[in-house]
Amino acid sequence: MPSMLTPYTSLGTVALLACFSAPIALAAPASEEHQLLTLVLRQLDAIDHLSSASTNAVIDTQARYTFDYARLSADLDLIRQGISGYLTPSRAQPRHPPELTGHYTRSGQIQP
Numbered sequence: 001m002p003s004m005l006t007p008y009t010s011l012g013t014v015a016l017l018a019c020f021s022a023p024i025a026l027a028a029p030a031s032e033e034h035q036l037l038t039l040v041l042r043q044l045d046a047i048d049h050l051s052s053a054s055t056n057a058v059i060d061t062q063a064r065y066t067f068d069y070a071r072l073s074a075d076l077d078l079i080r081q082g083i084s085g086y087l088t089p090s091r092a093q094p095r096h097p098p099e100l101t102g103h104y105t106r107s108g109q110i111q112p
Contacts, residue, residue, distance in 0.1 A: 037083050044083075048076050068106045075100045
């Protein structure tokens, strides 16, 4: 016996398949984003490790400017906290993250 599918039946089948596949399609970018942000966290850890190693390096006391590794480390911690908070939110309310300093050059005096 020939198939008795009408245009509406096939359209309904397509719509039903689209409804079931939509959550899968929407979950893929979030999973990819989670993987990318986890990679960013690992890279921040590597940068922080290199920065910590550079902190122990000999600093030229006669240099006019030196790099402020402590401030860089503090900003990296803020970025890491923000990404970790996004990946594993502890609450639903929006928060206001602190601003990064962005100034990594010290002149003469050591500042906190």
